[in-house]
Amino acid sequence: MKNLAWINGEVCDLHEANVPVEDRGFLFGDGIYEVIKIYNGKPFYLEPHLKRLQRSASAINIEIPYSNEELNEHIAGLINQSECDHGYIYMQVTRGCAPRGHLFPGGIRPTVLIYVRAFESVPSRELTEPADCITLPDERWMNCYIKSVNLLPNVLAFQKAHEAGASEAILYRPDGTVTEGTRTNIFALIDGVVRTHPETRYILPGITRGIVLDILKQISVPVSEEAFKVSELQEASEVWTASTGLEIVPVKTIDGKPLKEISPGPVCKRLAGEFWQVVDAECYGGKQ
Template sequence: MNNNTGDDHQMPNPAWIDGKTCDLSEATVRLEDRAYFFGDGIYEAIRVYSKNPFYLQAHLDRLHRSADAINLKLPYSDEEISSACSDLIRLSGYDEAYIYMQVSRGVAPREHSFPKNAKPSMSIYVREIPSAMIEQVARPAACITVPDERWMNCYIKSVNLLPNCLARQQAVEAGASEAILYRPGGVVTEGTRSNIFAVIGGEVRTHPESNLILSGITRRIILDIIASLRIPCREEAFTLEELPSASEVWVTSTISELQPVAGINGSAVKGNLPGEYAKAVKAEFKKEVDSVRA
């Protein structure tokens, strides 16, 4: 149950912009910010359980990888960012929340090439996870399949998310909750904001790390759990053609953790919900979450 009524609660949704704290409703960005003009920025979303960020360092490591990939120097150290996150969580008073952080190349007159003197800018805020979202991810997901029309650098967690938004809107209009993206040849890459796993022939499969997917933090945790449980698994892409033979399909992400998929394009995924492997992995995932709650 989310709770923002703690004694230390001062701001429902505190935001931090380059070292200054304010309420999210008052936080503003400059019109000439390059993230606004060009999507020239990167981001992370981190889950908070019982006031504790989950796998914060893994998210910061990925932020560094994204920054390096676009030649952006992060303006703050990991220690400064972690400390800002702790302050925001305390200020919010929320137990269950998420942290959003974004780094932009900075403010400069509109010119595509990098500005010489722009200073990268970082913003962070904490928000409660809407109960509707918690309820939605607690239910099995309905998915549709949509061509993956994104660029070839999907390992960068860039704020350029228009193709993801368009595909997800298609899912919503079809009464589904996620779009499973595929490249030519029917190769399933990932979801619009999740990674996708399938159990095919008794073996768990998911697209390997590459430029075609975002290397999900949840994906990694789940792969480690699968290895510890000695469940057969291969980081090898599967195709749309193989999907109907899957006995389980999962959506994984920071927000949805492991969400079993009930149907794809209106056809039910065969097998029980949650499937045998999903149940075992979810139980171990819960232990991991409980360890940060302690």
């Protein structure tokens, strides 16, 4: 297994990959990204990730100089060359390189980076130990639906959570509405209905979030994309996070207070089982 990077068509070892210091991604955070899981040597839900990449790019007026078909091919080639069975793909597109200046420079080519990083071992399918979370004000910008590389507020909030002994910060707007986590979408079972923030500019429309919503509908669990307040979160019987990186993670305490029911609860457990069936269907030819 080799961790390989592809930058505008050139492949090299990941640790030797570099971009010029005048790249606008480095100077301004002028770019967008995606993270895609690799299970069994196959990228999981690649199409929705590429669609979101294109949407993020066009929202900031970057035209990716490759079609999704071409990106598909380059990703498949890179996974193949790196002989990666389990790991992830990181993709980043920046506006490109130019002398520093706020104005979009004319005539430059976006920098397109794709890399593969393999995991040391096959990731476990067991639900992880339920997480402790804290709540923090959402200090991000108004366009969180764009998967921008400007992650400073997320990084700072995540660091705060870590220093408080928690593994995720649940973010809320000034009126107390819960948006999402620093790197996850948040679901809460409140009065028998699974709630999550609707797809607005205040959250990233997570690919895993979409899968979770589909599963819940399929297994007839009442679900509503209706935002909820931090105060309601404290009354939830189950809470979990959903993301590409960590899949489904049950939550057991929020701001030091345990949830009303033992975590993981039955809905979260069932959901996690169903999630792995989706992975099996897509990446293991239907069985594992």
